[in-house]
Amino acid sequence: MATFSSVSRQHVLQALAEYDARGxxxxxxxxxxxxxxxxxxxxxxxxxDSRAVLGVAHRFATGRLAPPDEFTGGMDAAVTILRKRGFEVTEPATARRPAPQRVPRAPRTPRSPARSTAAAPPAPKVCPTCSMTLPGTGICDYCA
Known part of the structure; x- marks a missing residue:
């Protein structure tokens, strides 16, 4: 089974150039x-033809042609590989899957700041002379 991890965008472009040259x-x-x-x-x-182009691109990458029956994962895998290399691959009308329906969301409203039910602690007392926070005794350790 062929894997296409070695196939680069350049290999696909080479296959496309040969496709154009030969017809x-x-x-x-x-x-x-x-x-x-x-x-x-x-x-x-x-x-x-995406299968043929990818098979020949595999040949440019590895030296071995990847025939269609060796594509691991079938056409879905081949399409995925080509798309990952930056190419557009269209699906036939019968294979198109309906687009997933998105449910519109209600617009978000900014959250209000959390309000605590507990009262805020009182501001610490400060010494009027040196502006240091007073200990629990209420007497400044530096100024007293």
Missing amino acids: GEEFLEAYGFSPSPDYPLVHEGRSY
Whole structure:
């Protein structure tokens, strides 16, 4: 089974360049792919057979062509790999999944500061001469 972790964006671009140079039918025939109109790869306004392009990109990356029956995970995996490499792959109308419905949330209101039911502790007493906090005796340790 082929894995495509070694396939980079550059390898896919090389496969697309060869696809353009040979033409679609000759490209598919040269590498033994049958036409697959589902999940076309769209690049610079042109549409390409995504399975064949990914299989040939695998060849550029590893030296070994990945035939369609070796794609691990099927077309979903191939589409995911191409999208991760920055390419647009469209899904056929029959395969499109409905977009998940989002439930609108009510706008958030800012929280008011927490109010404590306990009374705030009294402010500490300060010596009028040196401005030090007074001990519990109420007599300044420095000035007395």
